[in-house]
Amino acid sequence: MIKTRFTEMFGVDAPITCGGMTRVGKAELIAAVANAGALGFLTALTPGSPEKLEAEIKKTREMTNKTFGINLTILPTINPVPYDEYRQVIIESGIKAVETAGNNPAPHLPAFKAAGVKVIHKCVTARHAVKAESIGVDCVSIDGFECAGHPGEEDIGGMVLFPVTTARLKIPVIASGGIADARGLVAALALGCEGVNMGTRFMATVEAPIHQKVKEALVSNDERATDIIFRTMHNSARVARNAISQQVVEIERKGGAKFEDIKDLVAGTRGGVVYDSGDTDYGIWSAGQTQGLIHDIPTSKDLVAHIMREAESIIRTRLDKLVA
Amino acid sequence: MIKTRFTEMFGVDAPITCGGMTRVGKAELIAAVANAGALGFLTALTPGSPEKLEAEIKKTREMTNKTFGINLTILPTINPVPYDEYRQVIIESGIKAVETAGNNPAPHLPAFKAAGVKVIHKCVTARHAVKAESIGVDCVSIDGFECAGHPGEEDIGGMVLFPVTTARLKIPVIASGGIADARGLVAALALGCEGVNMGTRFMATVEAPIHQKVKEALVSNDERATDIIFRTMHNSARVARNAISQQVVEIERKGGAKFEDIKDLVAGTRGGVVYDSGDTDYGIWSAGQTQGLIHDIPTSKDLVAHIMREAESIIRTRLDKLVA
Numbered sequence: 001m002i003k004t005r006f007t008e009m010f011g012v013d014a015p016i017t018c019g020g021m022t023r024v025g026k027a028e029l030i031a032a033v034a035n036a037g038a039l040g041f042l043t044a045l046t047p048g049s050p051e052k053l054e055a056e057i058k059k060t061r062e063m064t065n066k067t068f069g070i071n072l073t074i075l076p077t078i079n080p081v082p083y084d085e086y087r088q089v090i091i092e093s094g095i096k097a098v099e100t101a102g103n104n105p106a107p108h109l110p111a112f113k114a115a116g117v118k119v120i121h122k123c124v125t126a127r128h129a130v131k132a133e134s135i136g137v138d139c140v141s142i143d144g145f146e147c148a149g150h151p152g153e154e155d156i157g158g159m160v161l162f163p164v165t166t167a168r169l170k171i172p173v174i175a176s177g178g179i180a181d182a183r184g185l186v187a188a189l190a191l192g193c194e195g196v197n198m199g200t201r202f203m204a205t206v207e208a209p210i211h212q213k214v215k216e217a218l219v220s221n222d223e224r225a226t227d228i229i230f231r232t233m234h235n236s237a238r239v240a241r242n243a244i245s246q247q248v249v250e251i252e253r254k255g256g257a258k259f260e261d262i263k264d265l266v267a268g269t270r271g272g273v274v275y276d277s278g279d280t281d282y283g284i285w286s287a288g289q290t291q292g293l294i295h296d297i298p299t300s301k302d303l304v305a306h307i308m309r310e311a312e313s314i315i316r317t318r319l320d321k322l323v324a
Numbered sequence: 325m326i327k328t329r330f331t332e333m334f335g336v337d338a339p340i341t342c343g344g345m346t347r348v349g350k351a352e353l354i355a356a357v358a359n360a361g362a363l364g365f366l367t368a369l370t371p372g373s374p375e376k377l378e379a380e381i382k383k384t385r386e387m388t389n390k391t392f393g394i395n396l397t398i399l400p401t402i403n404p405v406p407y408d409e410y411r412q413v414i415i416e417s418g419i420k421a422v423e424t425a426g427n428n429p430a431p432h433l434p435a436f437k438a439a440g441v442k443v444i445h446k447c448v449t450a451r452h453a454v455k456a457e458s459i460g461v462d463c464v465s466i467d468g469f470e471c472a473g474h475p476g477e478e479d480i481g482g483m484v485l486f487p488v489t490t491a492r493l494k495i496p497v498i499a500s501g502g503i504a505d506a507r508g509l510v511a512a513l514a515l516g517c518e519g520v521n522m523g524t525r526f527m528a529t530v531e532a533p534i535h536q537k538v539k540e541a542l543v544s545n546d547e548r549a550t551d552i553i554f555r556t557m558h559n560s561a562r563v564a565r566n567a568i569s570q571q572v573v574e575i576e577r578k579g580g581a582k583f584e585d586i587k588d589l590v591a592g593t594r595g596g597v598v599y600d601s602g603d604t605d606y607g608i609w610s611a612g613q614t615q616g617l618i619h620d621i622p623t624s625k626d627l628v629a630h631i632m633r634e635a636e637s638i639i640r641t642r643l644d645k646l647v648a
């Protein structure tokens with residue numbers, strides 16, 4: 001057992017989260033993560049409506065009686081999203097852990113606090129983490145350059161971003177990006193974090209509700225098989241490298257792409273259509289540099305158990321014995 | 325004391341190197357690093373000739389009786405460099421540690437081996453590290469995305485690059501890039517490395533033979549104050565961000581700069597002229613993302629002693645106590 005301020009705060013066994021992943025963070029995976037002793041987050045917007053989220057929460061509860069949370073990603077959208085209704089569903093369902101992302105969560109904090117919901121806010125810069133602490137979130141998840149999805153525009157590697165952030169915050173910090181095993185967990189703890197988030201690693205588990213071919217691609221790809229796209233639009237996304245991502249990179253490299261220039265390329269492929277089809281060569285899909293550290297497709301339970309055993313061994317055997 | 329396969333191999337107290345830094349790795353700094361118990365490397369080419377390197381080695385020996393090494397950076401150059409003569413000086417001076425970089429060190433290995441010189445080869449990719457081991461180097465120093473100078477073109481953060489590399493090698497691996505304190509050292513040890521290299525951190529020490537204003541800039545800059553330049557020429561370099569580096573970035577962003585397009589901008593400023601002048605706003609000079617972790621200008625001795633004390637404390641106090 002490794003106990004940290006994070007495990008104490010959320011009442012879970014392992015200092016590991018499976019943060020919100022659009023179209024991936026569904027009942028099957030999140031219940032499995034919970035049963036493994038880690039803290040998984042259903043993505044609120046994936047089911048499609050507040051009512052459907054309520055149903056997804058019920059479905060998850062049928063598969064586990066352990067703690068799980070909800071990811072609420074707040075983004076500017078063309079069609080307004082009923083965030084208040086989602087928040088209401090979360091609170092009324094008795095959920096006690098929420099991961100916010102995308103935008104300032106301040107408008108939602110009073111209601112969550114009143115309901116005893118602990119909030120982890122996901123950030124990509126140290127100054128946003130400081131801001132998040134100042135407005136009263138309970139925990140920060142900080143995403144380094146290595147991460148899948150949106151690493152931001154500042155490109156600070158986890159080796160630097162994690163200790164810079166933990167040095168500036170009093171609340172617990174979760175290291176995100178670049179972590180897929182016990183070595184990364186112990187490194188993050190050494191850098192002052194209280195736990196780690198794993199996205200790409202949990203995609204390559206038995207229970208992840210995505211096509212087997214995507215999981216196999218995560219295993220066969222190495223750490224180099226990602227691209228950062230949409231940088232010219234200041235909306236950088238790290239995705240698995242394939243012919244489509246390379247075409248987008250090339251269009252952007254030639255100078256200042258507008259969304260119009262690439263929308264046909266990515267139309268119908270964003271948001272994880274690949275996760276259903278398994279056609280990893282065709283569409284844009286998220287994957288982090290941790291692909292280089294993923295060599296199998298275990299159950300979530302075996303994965304978490306293995307990481308926790310190994311992490312204790314790294315601390316008790318390797319590190320302790322180096323100290324003469 | 326932290327003993328690793330690296331400290332055993334080189335007979336030094338601390339698992340820390342101060343790898344070759346052009347125009348910075350001179351007698352004053354390298355002797356101070358040696359006296360602090362770490363392994364510093366004079367840069368062979370900085371003095372200007374094999375004879376001058378011999379004199380620099382003698383000068384360093386007058387300041388320390390501890391182990392230090394020589395960095396031999398092998399680059400294609402317009403004017404041929406007498407590498408064999410440099411190698412001869414190294415061997416005849418009785419130096420027992422060499423850091424090679426830039427190109428395949430194979431032509432130099434038989435002579436070094438015959439003379440009992442241990443070779444650390446500096447790489448920026450896992451496959452080059454595997455290759456280096458296969459040709460018989462004794463140790464690899466692997467440079468992650470966060471590093472100052474030349475991170476290569478693949479942009480793999482240390483959190484991933486370090487464990488990917490250590491998993492594939494039997495010889496000791498030194499983590500380089502993103503490390504400036506005890507937290508980074510313990511993280512690197514957890515990721516399977518046997519030590520760390522620090523460049524930017526040693527630049528901000530009392531003994532570094534560079535202008536005080538450069539040291540002060542390293543302290544005042546945060547982790548974001550770097551740029552990667554020369555990417556369009558496939559010769560990426562991470563440098564301190566200033567008006568000149570931003571101009572180069574902008575020229576490259578506008579599409580496929582040739583060296584001709586930017587040579588006037590960087591003429592007379594590359595190679596560390598800033599280190600002498602202290603005019604950090606004017607020229608191009610190397611600095612890593614660790615600027616965000618550097619808050620003081622200690623002596624090398626105090627720096628190394630502090631890191632080693634803290635590292636033991638992180639292992640014995642923080643990590644051990646997390647294991648319930």
